Amino acid sequence: MMSNERKHAPARGAVYARCTRRALAFPATCLLLVALVASSAQCAMAAELSAPPDTMAQRVAACMVCHGKEGRAGNDGYHPRIAGKPEGYLYNQLVNFREGRRHNAAMAYLIGNLPDTYLREIAAYFAALHLPYPPPQSVAVPPATLAHGRELITQGDQSRDIPPCVACHGKTLTGTQPAIPGLIGLPRVYLYAQLSSWKNGSRHAAAPDCMAKIAGRLNWEDVDAVTAYLASQPVPADSAPAASNPVKPPLECGSVPAREGKP
Amino acid sequence: MKKAILLLFVGIAMFLGGMAGYVYLLEQENEQTGMTNEDANIQVIRGKYLALAGNCAACHTLRGGAAYAGGRAVETPFGRVYSSNLTADAKTGLGNWNADDFWRAMHHGKSKDGRLLYPAFPYPNYTRITRADSDALFAYLKTVPAVEQPNREHELRFPYDSQVMLALWRTLYFRPGTFQPQAGKSAEWNRGAYLVQGLGHCNACHTSRDPLGGANTHEDLDGGMMAMSSWYAPSLTASSGTGLGKWQKQDIVDLLKTGVSQRGAVFGPMAEVVYRSLQHLTDSDVQAIAEYLKSLPRSEPIAQFNPSLEGRQEMYRVMEQGAKLYKKHCADCHGENGNGKAPAYPPLAGNHTLTMRSAVNPIRMVLNGGFPPGTAGNPRPYGMPPFRSVLNDDEVAAVVTYIRNSWGNFAGPVRANEVDRFRSAPVN
Numbered sequence: 001m002m003s004n005e006r007k008h009a010p011a012r013g014a015v016y017a018r019c020t021r022r023a024l025a026f027p028a029t030c031l032l033l034v035a036l037v038a039s040s041a042q043c044a045m046a047a048e049l050s051a052p053p054d055t056m057a058q059r060v061a062a063c064m065v066c067h068g069k070e071g072r073a074g075n076d077g078y079h080p081r082i083a084g085k086p087e088g089y090l091y092n093q094l095v096n097f098r099e100g101r102r103h104n105a106a107m108a109y110l111i112g113n114l115p116d117t118y119l120r121e122i123a124a125y126f127a128a129l130h131l132p133y134p135p136p137q138s139v140a141v142p143p144a145t146l147a148h149g150r151e152l153i154t155q156g157d158q159s160r161d162i163p164p165c166v167a168c169h170g171k172t173l174t175g176t177q178p179a180i181p182g183l184i185g186l187p188r189v190y191l192y193a194q195l196s197s198w199k200n201g202s203r204h205a206a207a208p209d210c211m212a213k214i215a216g217r218l219n220w221e222d223v224d225a226v227t228a229y230l231a232s233q234p235v236p237a238d239s240a241p242a243a244s245n246p247v248k249p250p251l252e253c254g255s256v257p258a259r260e261g262k263p
Numbered sequence: 264m265k266k267a268i269l270l271l272f273v274g275i276a277m278f279l280g281g282m283a284g285y286v287y288l289l290e291q292e293n294e295q296t297g298m299t300n301e302d303a304n305i306q307v308i309r310g311k312y313l314a315l316a317g318n319c320a321a322c323h324t325l326r327g328g329a330a331y332a333g334g335r336a337v338e339t340p341f342g343r344v345y346s347s348n349l350t351a352d353a354k355t356g357l358g359n360w361n362a363d364d365f366w367r368a369m370h371h372g373k374s375k376d377g378r379l380l381y382p383a384f385p386y387p388n389y390t391r392i393t394r395a396d397s398d399a400l401f402a403y404l405k406t407v408p409a410v411e412q413p414n415r416e417h418e419l420r421f422p423y424d425s426q427v428m429l430a431l432w433r434t435l436y437f438r439p440g441t442f443q444p445q446a447g448k449s450a451e452w453n454r455g456a457y458l459v460q461g462l463g464h465c466n467a468c469h470t471s472r473d474p475l476g477g478a479n480t481h482e483d484l485d486g487g488m489m490a491m492s493s494w495y496a497p498s499l500t501a502s503s504g505t506g507l508g509k510w511q512k513q514d515i516v517d518l519l520k521t522g523v524s525q526r527g528a529v530f531g532p533m534a535e536v537v538y539r540s541l542q543h544l545t546d547s548d549v550q551a552i553a554e555y556l557k558s559l560p561r562s563e564p565i566a567q568f569n570p571s572l573e574g575r576q577e578m579y580r581v582m583e584q585g586a587k588l589y590k591k592h593c594a595d596c597h598g599e600n601g602n603g604k605a606p607a608y609p610p611l612a613g614n615h616t617l618t619m620r621s622a623v624n625p626i627r628m629v630l631n632g633g634f635p636p637g638t639a640g641n642p643r644p645y646g647m648p649p650f651r652s653v654l655n656d657d658e659v660a661a662v663v664t665y666i667r668n669s670w671g672n673f674a675g676p677v678r679a680n681e682v683d684r685f686r687s688a689p690v691n
């Protein structure tokens with residue numbers, strides 16, 4: 001159909017592309033040299049035709065636009081850091097996005113047609129990255145709020161059947177292998193959004209969904225306090241997730257495999 | 264005067280009566296009876312394969328839900344149609360159906376109870392398949408674990424929710440009829456035609472639709488805007504600029520089988536089609552599809568982009584902005600000359616996604632990025648970042664204008680307001 005278009009279009013388009021390239025892409029030295037434009041274009045072409053690096057870093061470069069360089073998010077934005085989180089946790093989240101248990105249109109679209117094996121590999125890649133964290137956020141809340149947050153996190157609230165966060169997420173809150181995420185070094189707005197999503201039923205994990213149950217027992221004051229405390233804590237020097245699951249988790253969690261030989 | 268009015272009424276009544284009679288006659292079914300002398304196990308295996316070729320599970324499975332239990336919404340310009348439960352559950356699925364009932368649905372577009380089915384279920388395509396294939400599909404579905412999940416009522420607007428309207432629609436757009444092989448063509452071509460026109464239901468997306476949702480059959484597979492999903496399904500005809508004219512048969516095979524090729528990669532809704540359906544087809548069936556597609560006629564040329572002097576000057580300004588952005592964000596992967604690094608990063612020079620009139624797909628690619636599907640032939644695809652949070656509408660328009668008008672591409676400018684329209688469009 002394009003016989004007409006083909007006759008005229010390439011000429012004009014190509015001339016224009018050459019002009020802009022000369023003006024913008026190549027420095028002035030390019031013109032000063034006697035070297036022909038054609039030969040430099042050929043060099044560029046030869047370089048381009050080489051295959052991209054056969055690495056995971058190159059394959060998942062798409063993730064860095066939102067999650068920051070090498071998966072290290074800053075603390076100013078919404079998107080969470082993914083570098084250094086437990087592999088099982090990252091894998092579960094990728095599957096949850098694909099299967100509609102977590103809702104983020106961009107994530108669902110990006111990884112919607114990737115098989116489990118590749119998602120596992122992507123998770124392993126980011127889990128193995130251990131990078132320095134940014135300094136904690138300064139959070140403007142009353143000291144009483146921070147104290148309430150600290151109490152819930154370290155002691156829980158037995159009267160309301162709320163276990164302390166540290167029971168599963170690790171004593172230093174840096175997560176627990178293989179599938180429980182760290183809670184510090186994350187933007188407060190992200191933490192807040194996750195707890196809200198659980199409370200209103202738009203974030204799910206594999207059943208039985210322990211976090212949904214716990215979030216349901218938190219009131220909005222609790223959410224406020226917990227997120228404020230978490231976002232304002234510095235990440236300890238050893239930010240690696242704790243070695244293994246709690247021996248007996250306070251609640252049954254579908255996304256955390258039971259420890260072998262233990263109930 | 265009275266007599267004239269009376270005559271008018273009689274005329275209208277006769278017309279309606281005639282229509283009703285015509286519809287009735289059309290709806291008469293010429294039954295083909297099943298011939299099941301096929302080994303039962305082989306039939307099930309074949310049926311499973313055919314279900315993959317038809318991508319039945321894609322619509323009949325809810326995201327994260329039980330296979331074939333239905334419930335996925337198909338958005339149409341007339342409302343929402345929910346797919347039905349195809350599992351063997353007696354109460355909510357096809358447990359009480361027999362092969363004749365299934366054939367009636369596939370071939371005649373009617374449910375077991377005689378109700379006319381909405382063509383979101385693509386029976387205008389499935390009517391092309393043979394009775395033996397219909398029976399094999401049914402035999403396979405009988406083996407799918409039964410799941411009790413009641414079908415959801417469709418949410419269609421008046422008057423599209425009425426069976427009368429549907430009957431009229433069918434008189435306009437639907438004729439039951441099994442695929443008839445063409446004598447002068449090869450067996451491979453005929454197999455390709457059978458798959459493309461039948462189970463593949465390619466023209467459900469790759470053909471433009473009229474306002475009543477009927478396929479423009481005279482422009483079959485010549486591309487069209489997808490209703491509701493805001494992607495442009497490209498032409499599959501031999502048009503050199505926008506269709507498959509310049510594609511080698513092997514390029515088409517690679518794309519359908521692996522999701523990537525030397526000429527381009529699949530994205531948007533087609534990524535799912537390759538992931539769930541086409542990658543599972545045998546090499547010979549994919550070859551047959553490519554053979555058939557390569558034979559589609561060349562379509563008429565579209566009016567050429569021909570700007571005024573003023574338009575050209577504005578375009579040069581945008582092109583310069585686009586060139587800078589391209590060098591910064593795109594050239595690492597797609598190359599300064601737009602040659603790409605196929606199959607990981609598709610070439611942009613001569614890429615038919617960029618040479619077609621509609622700029623929807625490149626705009627959406629830049630906004631949403633994407634990974635080609637992870638397939639057996641390309642299990643670890645390279646991804647493209649979503650630039651929606653990096654580039655504003657003017658910048659997306661500039662970079663898309665640049666890639667549509669460089670290296671021999673010449674498809675005309677893109678404006679910022681076109682980009683804005685797709686920022687909030689559903690990604691799939």
